[in-house]
Amino acid sequence: MDYRQIIEQIKGMYPAYAAQGFVPLHAATFSGNEKKYLNECIDTTFVSSVGEFVNRFERDIAAYTGAARAVVCVSGTNALHVALMLAGVERGDEVITQPLTFIATANAISYCGAHPVFVDVDRDTMGLSPKKTAEWLAGHAAIRDGQCYNRRTGRRIKACLPMHTFGHPVHLDELVALCREWHIELVEDAAESIGSLYKGRHTGLFGRVGVLSFNGNKTITTGGGGMLLFNEENIELAERAKHLTTQAKVPHRWEFVHDAVGYNYRMPNINAALGCAQLECLPAYIDSKRAVAAEYADYFGNRPAGIEFFGEPADTRSNYWLNAVILPDHEAQIEFLTQTNDNGVMTRPIWELMNRLPMFAGAECGDLSTAEWFADRVVNLPSSVRL
Ligand SMILES: *Cc1c(COP(=O)(O)O)cnc(C)c1O
Numbered sequence: 001m002d003y004r005q006i007i008e009q010i011k012g013m014y015p016a017y018a019a020q021g022f023v024p025l026h027a028a029t030f031s032g033n034e035k036k037y038l039n040e041c042i043d044t045t046f047v048s049s050v051g052e053f054v055n056r057f058e059r060d061i062a063a064y065t066g067a068a069r070a071v072v073c074v075s076g077t078n079a080l081h082v083a084l085m086l087a088g089v090e091r092g093d094e095v096i097t098q099p100l101t102f103i104a105t106a107n108a109i110s111y112c113g114a115h116p117v118f119v120d121v122d123r124d125t126m127g128l129s130p131k132k133t134a135e136w137l138a139g140h141a142a143i144r145d146g147q148c149y150n151r152r153t154g155r156r157i158k159a160c161l162p163m164h165t166f167g168h169p170v171h172l173d174e175l176v177a178l179c180r181e182w183h184i185e186l187v188e189d190a191a192e193s194i195g196s197l198y199k200g201r202h203t204g205l206f207g208r209v210g211v212l213s214f215n216g217n218k219t220i221t222t223g224g225g226g227m228l229l230f231n232e233e234n235i236e237l238a239e240r241a242k243h244l245t246t247q248a249k250v251p252h253r254w255e256f257v258h259d260a261v262g263y264n265y266r267m268p269n270i271n272a273a274l275g276c277a278q279l280e281c282l283p284a285y286i287d288s289k290r291a292v293a294a295e296y297a298d299y300f301g302n303r304p305a306g307i308e309f310f311g312e313p314a315d316t317r318s319n320y321w322l323n324a325v326i327l328p329d330h331e332a333q334i335e336f337l338t339q340t341n342d343n344g345v346m347t348r349p350i351w352e353l354m355n356r357l358p359m360f361a362g363a364e365c366g367d368l369s370t371a372e373w374f375a376d377r378v379v380n381l382p383s384s385v386r387l
Contacts, residue, residue, distance in 0.1 A: 001305050001336075003336055020103040027216050029387065035279050049268060054072060065281065069316070070238075071241040078265045080161075084108055087159045087208045088185060088243060097163070098122050101353070115363065120366055120371050121374065126324075159185040161188075167320055168196070190211055205229055209230060211229070214275055221275075243335040306332070307327055327378075333378075334375075349380075350380070
């Protein structure tokens with residue numbers, strides 16, 4: 001198959017990048033007060049662990065998402081680590097998640113000494129399937145003393161960690177109900193879904209805690225960073241999160257007393273300054289990204305070369321962090337990746353499934369046929385903001 005026309009279409013959508021000979025997958029955009037706020041950090045010497053931008057970034061994110069509180073971290077990965085600890089995940093527990101995700105989701109489970117259980121994704125969300133999760137639980141779990149256990153391994157199943165793939169929200173109502181029924185804590189990996197809504201409400205606010213990421217390739221960036229989101233029901237966990245992410249130091253003017261094993265997970269002021277400026281631009285960036293998605297949806301509407309555009313699920317408003325297409329088969333996926341990357345248009349396949357990586361090769365898995373089907377076919381297309 002010759003994909004030249006599609007390559008020209010993508011270059012036409014990003015003429016400024018195409019003129020330089022390379023259309024990136026997702027470039028950061030700095031079009032607001034970034035330099036101003038960074039200069040304020042340097043002029044006042046508040047670049048590190050103390051400074052007003054940290055508090056402001058937390059307040060601004062809470063206001064934007066509708067969270068009751070937000071607590072900032074150095075990365076999305078360590079925010080996930082803290083989120084699982086806050087949900088009560090302990091050494092030897094199991095956590096249900098999807099195999100089709102970025103490695104950080106599974107790594108955070110390992111940091112707690114817990115074991116991932118990989119359950120399939122849905123065809124319409126690319127995220128954890130409530131139906132498959134319900135089937136897996138019915139076949140493998142039992143409730144004893146108000147806790148959920150894996151009947152085969154004997155381990156407690158403490159949490160469920162769905163991920164909103166490429167910004168597309170999973171079926172949250174169904175997962176919330178399922179977790180309640182089975183006494184499992186819901187934690188959302190919303191690292192890719194800042195600005196994405198499920199039935200009008202921001203992702204990350206449906207379970208015990210949710211996590212955002214501000215890595216360099218995400219919709220907005222702080223260089224590196226993450227955020228824990230708490231709804232009104234779980235607001236008391238925010239204090240605990242702040243404590244754990246700041247070395248668990250007991251506040252005092254000069255004493256160094258710490259009352260737990262804490263972490264140095266606090267975001268420096270200079271990164272938060274970048275975040276404050278980026279967040280001011282976020283609504284415009286999401287408008288731009290949704291316009292890009294609409295153009296792709298239109299172009300792929302009549303399935304050129306048998307390629308299907310992956311659109312937002314029903315009842316959701318996606319940020320379209322990364323646009324995705326589904327190639328007819330694995331051979332076409334490889335050919336498409338080769339031709340686009342050979343011709344100055346950066347594309348990449350969806351992640352290798354977690355259960356195929358050496359660290360998780362022995363993990364418990366449900367039927368993963370949909371995840372396997374996606375892994376062989378999905379390719380991400382250039383998705384940068386256009387201004
Ligand atoms: C980006 C991302 C994270 C967090 O990554 P950091 O680089 O540590 O901020 C976690 N989960 C998923 C699915 C991600 O895409």
